[in-house]
Amino acid sequence: MKQLPWSYIARNLWVRRVTTALTALGLGLVVYVFATVLMMSEGIKATLVATGNPDNLLALRKGAGAEINSGVSRDQAAILGSLPGVATAADGRLLLSYEPVVLNNLPKRATGKPSNVSVRGTSDLGLALRPQVKLVAGRMFRPGSSELVAGQATARGFTGAGLGETLRFAGRDWTVVGVFDAGNSGFDSELWGDSEQMMQAFRRLQASSVVLRLSDPTQAEAFIQRAAADPRLTLDLKPERQFYEEQSQALATFIRYLGLALSIIFSIGAVVGAMITMFAAVASRTGEIATLRALGFRRPAVLWAFLAESLLLSLVGGLLGLAGAALMQGVNISTTNFQTFSEVAFRFVMTPPIVSQTLLFALLMGLVGGFLPAWRAARLNIVDGLRAQ
Amino acid sequence: MFLTHLLLRNAFRHPLRSLLTLLGLVVAIAAFGLLRTVNEAWYAGVQASSATRLIARNATSLTFVLPISYAQRIRGVDGVSSVSWANWFGGIYQTERNFFPQFGVDPASYLKLYPEYLLTDDEKLAFVKDRQGAVVGRKLANQYGWKLGDTVPIRGTIYPGTWNFTIRGIWDGRDAKTDENQMLFHWQLLNESIKKRFPKRGDAVGVFIVGIDDPSQAAAVAGRVDAMFKNSLAESLTETESAFQLSFVSMSEAILVAIEAVSYIVVLIILAVMANTMTMTARERLAEYATLKALGFGPGFVARLLLGESLLIAALGGALGIAVSFPIAAAFASVVGSVLPVFEISATTLALQAGAALAVGLVAAAWPAWQMGRIDIVNGLRHVA
Numbered sequence: 001m002k003q004l005p006w007s008y009i010a011r012n013l014w015v016r017r018v019t020t021a022l023t024a025l026g027l028g029l030v031v032y033v034f035a036t037v038l039m040m041s042e043g044i045k046a047t048l049v050a051t052g053n054p055d056n057l058l059a060l061r062k063g064a065g066a067e068i069n070s071g072v073s074r075d076q077a078a079i080l081g082s083l084p085g086v087a088t089a090a091d092g093r094l095l096l097s098y099e100p101v102v103l104n105n106l107p108k109r110a111t112g113k114p115s116n117v118s119v120r121g122t123s124d125l126g127l128a129l130r131p132q133v134k135l136v137a138g139r140m141f142r143p144g145s146s147e148l149v150a151g152q153a154t155a156r157g158f159t160g161a162g163l164g165e166t167l168r169f170a171g172r173d174w175t176v177v178g179v180f181d182a183g184n185s186g187f188d189s190e191l192w193g194d195s196e197q198m199m200q201a202f203r204r205l206q207a208s209s210v211v212l213r214l215s216d217p218t219q220a221e222a223f224i225q226r227a228a229a230d231p232r233l234t235l236d237l238k239p240e241r242q243f244y245e246e247q248s249q250a251l252a253t254f255i256r257y258l259g260l261a262l263s264i265i266f267s268i269g270a271v272v273g274a275m276i277t278m279f280a281a282v283a284s285r286t287g288e289i290a291t292l293r294a295l296g297f298r299r300p301a302v303l304w305a306f307l308a309e310s311l312l313l314s315l316v317g318g319l320l321g322l323a324g325a326a327l328m329q330g331v332n333i334s335t336t337n338f339q340t341f342s343e344v345a346f347r348f349v350m351t352p353p354i355v356s357q358t359l360l361f362a363l364l365m366g367l368v369g370g371f372l373p374a375w376r377a378a379r380l381n382i383v384d385g386l387r388a389q
Numbered sequence: 390m391f392l393t394h395l396l397l398r399n400a401f402r403h404p405l406r407s408l409l410t411l412l413g414l415v416v417a418i419a420a421f422g423l424l425r426t427v428n429e430a431w432y433a434g435v436q437a438s439s440a441t442r443l444i445a446r447n448a449t450s451l452t453f454v455l456p457i458s459y460a461q462r463i464r465g466v467d468g469v470s471s472v473s474w475a476n477w478f479g480g481i482y483q484t485e486r487n488f489f490p491q492f493g494v495d496p497a498s499y500l501k502l503y504p505e506y507l508l509t510d511d512e513k514l515a516f517v518k519d520r521q522g523a524v525v526g527r528k529l530a531n532q533y534g535w536k537l538g539d540t541v542p543i544r545g546t547i548y549p550g551t552w553n554f555t556i557r558g559i560w561d562g563r564d565a566k567t568d569e570n571q572m573l574f575h576w577q578l579l580n581e582s583i584k585k586r587f588p589k590r591g592d593a594v595g596v597f598i599v600g601i602d603d604p605s606q607a608a609a610v611a612g613r614v615d616a617m618f619k620n621s622l623a624e625s626l627t628e629t630e631s632a633f634q635l636s637f638v639s640m641s642e643a644i645l646v647a648i649e650a651v652s653y654i655v656v657l658i659i660l661a662v663m664a665n666t667m668t669m670t671a672r673e674r675l676a677e678y679a680t681l682k683a684l685g686f687g688p689g690f691v692a693r694l695l696l697g698e699s700l701l702i703a704a705l706g707g708a709l710g711i712a713v714s715f716p717i718a719a720a721f722a723s724v725v726g727s728v729l730p731v732f733e734i735s736a737t738t739l740a741l742q743a744g745a746a747l748a749v750g751l752v753a754a755a756w757p758a759w760q761m762g763r764i765d766i767v768n769g770l771r772h773v774a
Contacts, residue, residue: 018668026661029654040647062549068452069479069546105450105626105636113639116450169449171622202453203622205589255644265420266655272413273662276406280669336640341452343640 002297004305012281012309013316019277020313026273027317027365028324030266035325035358037259039348040333041252047346048248051186052241055217056129057224059210059235066247066340067101067118071206072235074098079232080210085223087215089128096212097126100198103342104169104191106158115334117154117161118190118342119169121198121207129211133187138163138178143194146201149178151188153345157334161191170201186244189334189345211240250339267365270317274369278310282377289377290385303378310370311363318362325358326350396697403670407702410666414706414749415713417659418742422714423721424652425738428645431638433731437566438630440604442502443611445597446633448624451477454593455623457580462617463599468610471600473498476576476593480543480552482533489529491543493576502600505563512537512558520578522557526569528730530559543572548579570730599627656745663753667699671757678761679769688762695761699754700747707746711739 013020052058059080064070077098080086087095103116120126123143127133141147150161155176160167167174174193182188199207214223224237282289289302325348334345401407445463447453457474464472478491496517500506508516508524516522525535535541539556554574562569576594584591601610611627618625628636638645671678678691714734722732 019665022661022665022668026658026665029658029661033651033654063544063546065546103450103452105448111639111642113642114636115640116452171620171624202449205587258648262420262424262651262655265416266658268416269413269655269658269662272409272416273658273665276409276662276666276669279405279409284673333643335643338641 003301004292004297006308009305009309009312012285013313016277016281019280020316023273023277023313024317024320026270027314027362028320030263030270030365031318031321031358031362032324033259033266034263034361035322035350035354036328036348037255037263038354038357039325039328039350040346041256041259042351042354043333043346043349044248044252044255044337044344045245046349047184047188047344048186048244049241050132050183052239052244053130053132053213054239054241056211056213056240057220057237058240058243059212059227059237060208060243062234062236064236067208068103068341070208072098072208072210073206076233076235077207077210079230080212080227080235080237083223083226083230085214085216085219085226087213089125093125094212095125095129096210097122097129097195098207099126099195099209099211100202100204100206101208102198102202102204104167106160106167108157109159110157112159115158115336116342117158118340119148119198120187120190120192121195122192123195126192126195126211129213130182130187132183132185133180134183135178136181138176140178141193142177144197145194146172146174146197147177148174148191148193149180150176151190151192152179152181153188153332153334154191154343155179157189157343157345167191172201184347186247186344189343210235247337247339251335251337251344263361267361271365271369274310274313274366275373277313278306278370278373279376281309282306282373285377286380286385286388289380290382290388293380293382294386299378302380303374306374306377307367307370310374311366314362314366314369315359317365318359321362322355322358392693392697395694396701399670399694400698400701406666406669410663410702411706411709413659413662414703414746415710417655418707418710418746419714419717420655421652421745422711422734422738422742423717424648424655425741426714426718426732426734427729428648428652429735429738430729430732431641431645432635433566433729434568434634435631435638437505437568437731438634439505440607440629440631441601442630443599443601443607443614443627444630444633445599445611445614445625445627446595448615448626451595453623454595455597455625457592457594459594459597459618459623459625463597463614466610466613466617468601468603468606468613469599470602471498471502473502473598473600474576474594474596475499475573475598476579476595477547478543478545478574478579479547480545482541482543487533489570489572491572491574493579494573495576496573499573499598502598505567506560507563508558508560512560516557519555519557520575521553521555523554523572523574524558524560525556525572526730527559527561528569529572530556535559541572548582550582552578565733566731568730596633597625598630656749660749660752663699663703663749664756666702667695667753667757670698671695671761675761675764675769679764679766682764682766683770691764692758692762695758696751696754700750703746703750703753707743707750710746711742714742 060070081094081096089095100121102119104119105114106117107114154161163179165176227237328348332347337344460472473495476493480491516524535556541554543552580591607629614627
């Protein structure tokens with residue numbers, strides 16, 4: 001069967017430049033919303049998943065769910081450390097970090113409005129457990145001092161958290177002596193200081209969590225079961241990565257569903273736009289279509305030609321929207337993760353699956369918008385159509 | 390009269406196209422209204438706050454507590470009329486999805502400070518007397534089908550264990566702004582369980598609610614309260630209730646800004662669709678407009694024709710869009726349930742919806758109207774659409 005050439009299809013769009021541009025703009029805006037929402041949800045996930053190290057295990061009080069709700073006593077941490085399988089550092093100490101995490105309400109630099117920043121007490125072992133954390137300015141805090149190091153998002157975003165600045169909380173002045181880059185993970189939105197100093201200053205009797213590494217990471221499942229079976233431990237033990245993945249779930253899901261619902265509603269508008277354009281194209285080319293049919297092009301060929309025109313139109317819109325969304329890459333946003341009640345900074349992340357999903361979504365809009373007009377074009381009666389000329 | 394008639398006939402000359410444009414407009418205006426309402430719903434707590442209440446919390450952050458002994462000292466501050474306190478419980482009813490706020494409160498003083506929670510005297514008395522009792526808002530009770538006397542198990546995340554509360558009262562809000570989506574029970578119950586488990590930790594309060602006589606003195610009273618605890622182990626931060634609520638809203642600011650931006654994008658989308666419709670319409674009627682001009686009608690008349698038609702469609706679409714917003718908002722509120730305690734379309738939103746529809750109508754026709762006003766009669770007459 002003879003098909004109409006692509007150049008015919010493309011040039012038809014070019015002839016009605018204004019209409020094509022306006023329709024593609026409408027489609028593009030929907031695609032832009034669709035893509036940015038997926039990128040946002042992906043960004044949150046990427047950030048929090050990168051926070052967890054696949055080789056680490058994290059222990060919280062049973063049922064706590066988040067570090068700020070949790071309390072782990074020194075006895076429990078010691079018991080956990082005494083179980084067989086915990087790795088040791090080069091100097092023979094157990095690779096286990098006993099960490100208090102508290103929220104501190106600090107004003108943002110940009111707006112002056114306060115938000116909660118996680119303040120984590122840690123030690124050199126805690127640093128050894130997180131190899132993704134690297135100092136980019138200043139130096140590490142000295143053990144036993146009121147010094148802090150700030151994640152780069154915190155240093156950038158909060159008043160008093162920059163290098164050399166001072167924060168006052170828990171009855172002390174804390175000096176920020178260093179800024180670290182945690183590879184765009186959740187730690188970038190935290191403040192770190194000495195674990196023992198934090199516990200004293202905040203008058204905590206217990207830490208929030210225990211992070212440890214096993215000498216053989218493949219034994220994680222067995223270790224977790226052993227800890228669960230120990231009646232002295234009332235802890236939930238989880239792979240650190242799984243823990244942070246769960247922390248990101250609510251916010252990422254919320255944004256994703258909100259965004260998808262919006263995209264679908266918005267797409268009605270854009271589909272209607274495409275439909276109007278394509279109906280008009282069919283109406284103004286009645287004579288032309290009839291001539292094509294008279295020349296021997298079959299109904300399916302005409303149907304395909306108009307459908308392809310609509311698809312091409314939506315592809316233009318899709319690429320436009322995608323280009324706009326691509327510009328959002330690298331933009332940093334910071335918001336409160338309502339699961340942890342603390343600030344988390346993340347960026348828009350575009351991945352190949354997002355690109356293909358977005359383009360598919362655009363083409364789907366073109367298909368839905370173009371089918372009825374194309375169907376009408378294909379069903380046109382030759383004689384009537386020629387008379388309309 | 391003649392113009393109106395012509396406008397109506399013109400607007401529906403292509404019934405399919407006009408209907409599609411209308412459909413797009415209705416969807417867009419309704420979506421715009423819904424998004425704005427979602428945004429406003431976040432501010433419900435701010436709207437519902439009272440000017441005669443201050444909230445005092447630990448200066449470090451809400452996750453830190455203040456000692457209960459502060460209650461006596463705050464009561465003695467000039468300008469303070471009453472003091473109550475509350476602890477965030479953060480419990481889960483059945484599953485994590487059923488989120489609603491629960492507070493352990495001091496019943497008698499708390500209910501006195503929140504007169505907008507309308508409970509009968511019997512219910513109040515039953516609640517104050519029953520250590521295991523709880524009161525809930527009407528909306529919450531309806532959502533889970535709770536009745537007076539029901540026992541509701543809540544699994545604690547901050548306070549371990551499963552807690553059983555007996556519903557002793559269901560309050561109605563005094564007005565639409567009042568939060569009917571909370572559960573209140575006895576703070577004493579929490580305190581005793583904490584003291585039993587950790588003898589060193591009890592007698593702690595999440596926030597003090599401070600009643601004041603004169604709202605204009607709010608800042609001064611707050612300053613006096615904070616000055617009293619300056620440089621102590623637990624410094625306080627006292628602010629008006631609305632400032633306190635606003636601090637929660639501002640935490641989600643990035644999301645709110647995104648929703649707001651997106652709500653304008655939907656208007657842009659429909660503007661593109663509408664502009665397309667009007668450009669096509671104008672192009673097809675080129676010869677007609679040229680004829681009108683040849684008959685002696687001025688360029689203004691032609692421009693008015695196009696603008697009028699565009700505005701007519703936009704006004705129709707806008708009105709329908711606003712009309713369908715109400716059932717959609719009601720359906721949305723019932724689906725989202727307790728996440729957004731108050732969900733009402735505000736007058737501002739209605740005005741903005743109407744404004745957006747008219748703006749779309751005007752802007753969409755501006756370019757074609759200007760162009761058609763300037764067409765050359767001879768060329769126009771020669772043009773066959």
